Amino acid sequence: MTDQSHVWPAEMDAADRVRHVALTRTTPRNAGWIAEEADVSRDTAVKYLDRMADQGDLSVVETADGTCYRPDDVTQFLREVRTLAEEQSVDELTGELRAIGDEIDSWKSAYGVESLEELRQSLGREELSPSDRRDRLETIEEWEYNIQVREAIQLAISLQSSLTKLDVDPHTGESGLGTLPQEG
């Protein structure tokens, strides 16, 4: 017995289901695929997907499967940076940068490599067992993830600094003076 109908939390309506499916894709998917996953009609999916594309949440690309949708990289990244800048203290952000650095150092040591690229190249070694190769692939994915998070954190720290210089509280968005400081 294969699970045919997709099971969803009771409180999620059609719009929320379409949004969740669309925002968690890596491969661009067409409206029919998203509709089936979200358990809605294709027309309903198109309505919400086009709205999300208009708002910049989704990129629209043409593929062999027709018009497809995927999360918009820039929107996701900017939203991430803003959220980090607004919700985290600079101590939390720098602490996470340190943890990321420590973990990358531990991978360099464990695999005897100096860089992510070197670890990628090591996948071609003939002596690796299938499980060794899978283990390295998984570490490569986590290493890439660490780099992405690190980029976002570094920009969030920079954003906090800029907002402070502009006299805007990064955690509330409120301006102290209502006017921008003069240069010089």
Added chain:
Amino acid sequence: MVLFLAGGRGFTRREGLRRIKERLDKEPGFSDVQYQPSRLRPRSVVATVDIEMFVGETFPRDWATVEVTWRPRAGTDVQRVQWVDDAVSLGWHKDDDHEALGTTHFQIETAEEIVHEPGHLEAEAPLSFLESCLQRLPAKLEETIADQ
């Protein structure tokens, strides 16, 4: 220079795990729901479970942990929902292991043996996958009592 990987995978991953945490926070019997290894860099969500509160009836074991992992990939995502208590470790795994058993396999490990079965679960969206597992868990746990 901002590094964009295929599909903005890292931020996509955080989006999925954020929703998984919100869902587990609402599940009866689930408490101390946390991101691992950290809130800023989540790879999985871990919760402590009061088993009787979760299954809604008396149960011979008291506490469990549930770990939900989700990693988006081009094609089929990796997802695991793993339950661990004093007697068993069981869960649904969508990964590269045991492909002959389908997109997802179910595995149950006791002190005596490890059994792998077809998972019959093909949902790609993280919340849909998780919801199916949460619905199936009580029956699977009931079977572990019958086996004892």
